[in-house]
Amino acid sequence: MNNISYLIYILSFVIGSVMGLVLSYKKYTAPFVTKNIDLVALILAIVGWILAINSQLISAFVSPVITITVGIFLIAMVLGMRPGYGRYETVIGFAISALIWVGTVLI
Amino acid sequence: MNLMTNILINVIIAFFIGSLLFGLQRKIMARIQGRPGPPIIQHILHTFKFFIKESAFPYTAAMPFYIAITAMLSMIWVAAVIVGPVTGGSLLLIFGIYAVHKIVEHNAGSSSGSPYGKLSCVRAVYSAAAEIPLFAVLVIIYFKTGTMNITGLINYQTVHGPLLYAIPLAALMFFVLIMSKAPYSPFAITKGKDIVSGYETEHFGLLRGYLMMSESIAWYMLLWVFLTVFLGPISIPVYLIGMIVMSSIIAFINATTPLLNPNHSIMMQVTFAFIGIVGSFALLMI
Numbered sequence: 001m002n003n004i005s006y007l008i009y010i011l012s013f014v015i016g017s018v019m020g021l022v023l024s025y026k027k028y029t030a031p032f033v034t035k036n037i038d039l040v041a042l043i044l045a046i047v048g049w050i051l052a053i054n055s056q057l058i059s060a061f062v063s064p065v066i067t068i069t070v071g072i073f074l075i076a077m078v079l080g081m082r083p084g085y086g087r088y089e090t091v092i093g094f095a096i097s098a099l100i101w102v103g104t105v106l107i
Numbered sequence: 108m109n110l111m112t113n114i115l116i117n118v119i120i121a122f123f124i125g126s127l128l129f130g131l132q133r134k135i136m137a138r139i140q141g142r143p144g145p146p147i148i149q150h151i152l153h154t155f156k157f158f159i160k161e162s163a164f165p166y167t168a169a170m171p172f173y174i175a176i177t178a179m180l181s182m183i184w185v186a187a188v189i190v191g192p193v194t195g196g197s198l199l200l201i202f203g204i205y206a207v208h209k210i211v212e213h214n215a216g217s218s219s220g221s222p223y224g225k226l227s228c229v230r231a232v233y234s235a236a237a238e239i240p241l242f243a244v245l246v247i248i249y250f251k252t253g254t255m256n257i258t259g260l261i262n263y264q265t266v267h268g269p270l271l272y273a274i275p276l277a278a279l280m281f282f283v284l285i286m287s288k289a290p291y292s293p294f295a296i297t298k299g300k301d302i303v304s305g306y307e308t309e310h311f312g313l314l315r316g317y318l319m320m321s322e323s324i325a326w327y328m329l330l331w332v333f334l335t336v337f338l339g340p341i342s343i344p345v346y347l348i349g350m351i352v353m354s355s356i357i358a359f360i361n362a363t364t365p366l367l368n369p370n371h372s373i374m375m376q377v378t379f380a381f382i383g384i385v386g387s388f389a390l391l392m393i
Contacts, residue, residue, distance in 0.1 A: 003108075003116045006343055010123045017148040032143075083143035 005065050012069045016076025024081035041086055042079045045093030048074025053097045056076020057104065110193075117192045118185055118324065121331075124347070125323030126151040128330070128354040129290065136291065154319040162312030169219025176215045177317045181205050184324040191331055195258035199234065201332055202242050208325065209235040212297050215318070216306035227305035230296045230369055237376035240384070243282040247277040247387040248336065257335060264339025271337040274390065278337045280383035282353075283376060287330045287356045293364040294372045301366070330354070350356035365381065 052071030055064040076084040078093070117338050125205070130147040137144025146152075156214070187204045190196040198236030209231055249255055251274055253261045264270060289293035298305035307318050327350070329387045334341060367375065 002343065003113070007116050007120050008122060010127075012153060014117055014123060014148060017146065018152070021146055021148070021150075061150075067144065080148060083146070 005068075007067050009072050012073045013076045016073040020077035020080035020086070021082060022030040023077070024085050028082060028085060032082070032087075035084075035088075037088050037092075038085065040105070041069030041081065041089040041097065042092060044074045045086070045089040046096050047093075048076075048078065049093040049097035050100060053101050054104065057100075114189055114193055116119050117188050119227070121184075121192075121324045122320055123151065123323075123329040124350065125325070125327035126274045128326060128350055129323060131351065132289065132354050132358040132361070135355055136362040137292050139359065139362035150319070150323065154316055154323070157312055157316035157319065160312045160315075162314060164311075165220055166277050168309070169218045169220065171311075172214065173218040174314065176218055177312055177314045180208070180211045180215070180321040184321045184328060185238075187328045188324060191257060191328055192336070195261070196256070196334070198245050198248070198255045198257060198336070201328075202245055203327070205242065206235075206239065209238065212306050215310065216297075219306070219309035221309040223302045223304070224306050225306040226302045227297045227308075230299075230302075231306065233369055233373060234294070234296055234376075237373040237380065238284055238287055240380040241280045241287075241376065243380065244277045244281045244284075247274055247384070247391070250388075250391055251340060255334075256317050260336055261340050268321075269338045274387050276383045276386040276390065278333075280379055280387075281333055281337070283334060283379045286355070286357055286360065287372075287376065288325065288329060289361060291361045291366070292357065292363070293367045294376060295366065296372050299366045 023050070048071045051067045052075060055067040055071065059065060063095070075090070075093070078089050127147060128152070130148040133149065134144045134147055149203065164170070182366070183204045187201060190200045190204070198293075212231035213228045213235075216224035216226070216231060245255065248260070252260060254260060254263065260270070267273070283294070286292050289295060290298060291300075298307065302308070307315060310318055330350045330353055331346065333353070334346055338345075338349065339393065
């Protein structure tokens with residue numbers, strides 16, 4: 001079962017990356033020069049990182065395998081965007097999620 | 108779990124992780140060199156692309172050897188997954204598989220009839236002279252632990268701690284061996300860009316797809332063996348972190364080091380092997 005969950009996570013990451021790449025090329029026709037933060041990508045990154053790292057918060061309602069799979073899919077969508085795009089969003093999403101993890105697990 | 112299911116899952120995991128690590132490696136190298144670089148999934152996309160491309164066969168190819176060699180490369184690395192993560196078998200078998208890998212590199216190059224493939228074929232034999240001695244690591248491990256069995260090694264390290272601290276020079280030798288299999292590495296003379304893609308140059312379409320898939324599994328397996336043999340009982344997330352760290356270190360080395368010419372590459376690897384073997388035995392005797 002353990003191996004199957006990791007296989008699901010990996011597939012989720014790969015499919016998410018492919019989708020992120022395809023959608024970002026449709027959305028952005030220019031290379032990453034303006035360095036703006038994409039609001040949709042930011043929301044996806046925050047939700048994704050929270051689901052992946054803080055799955056224990058809702059483990060009573062949803063199985064961690066499902067939350068982590070969805071989380072990794074969303075993370076990969078942002079991380080897999082065309083070069084440059086999604087970088088800031090990923091860092092912000094990870095930072096917020098890490099703060100929540102520290103606040104709920106460590107403190 | 109059913110054995111066949113277990114094998115299938117482990118092989119798919121090995122392929123995807125190996126490919127993602129290759130992608131990560133290219134990304135890191137690109138960032139170090141000031142380029143945006145391809146997406147991390149580029150290697151996977153590249154591999155799948157070859158499966159839907161037309162398979163062309165050169166007139167100079169030695170049939171059916173030219174086709175059989177790709178099947179052989181796939182089989183040996185699937186066998187490595189069975190020996191390693193699935194059954195925790197003998198390290199000697201991994202050594203045998205690596206030796207066959209060198210033979211496959213040699214024969215894939217010669218069977219295509221391409222001059223680039225032939226140069227790669229010669230270099231494969233040449234590099235085997237330096238890479239195989241690096242596998243002397245197994246003898247050192249045997250003298251230290253008294254076993255060649257992967258499960259036995261994990262049990263040994265559970266009691267005595269990671270072998271990385273006990274035989275660091277052996278770990279260094281194995282690391283150099285792994286590095287020789289990394290694309291763009293200073294020791295990757297069989298696939299150096301001076302000979303286009305080396306033994307793969309004249310393999311197109313489906314055959315190239317199988318070669319790339321096998322190489323991804325090979326990369327995963329080499330890192331898996333390193334982490335298992337030198338760090339002992341570790342969980343799957345630690346394996347992942349370890350593989351990412353090792354791939355990143357190798358990417359950094361590859362990005363900042365030029366491809367050595369075959370003579371220098373071999374001599375440097377032989378030097379590592381000499382220092383590693385003599386040093387490790389000296390440490391064992393102290």
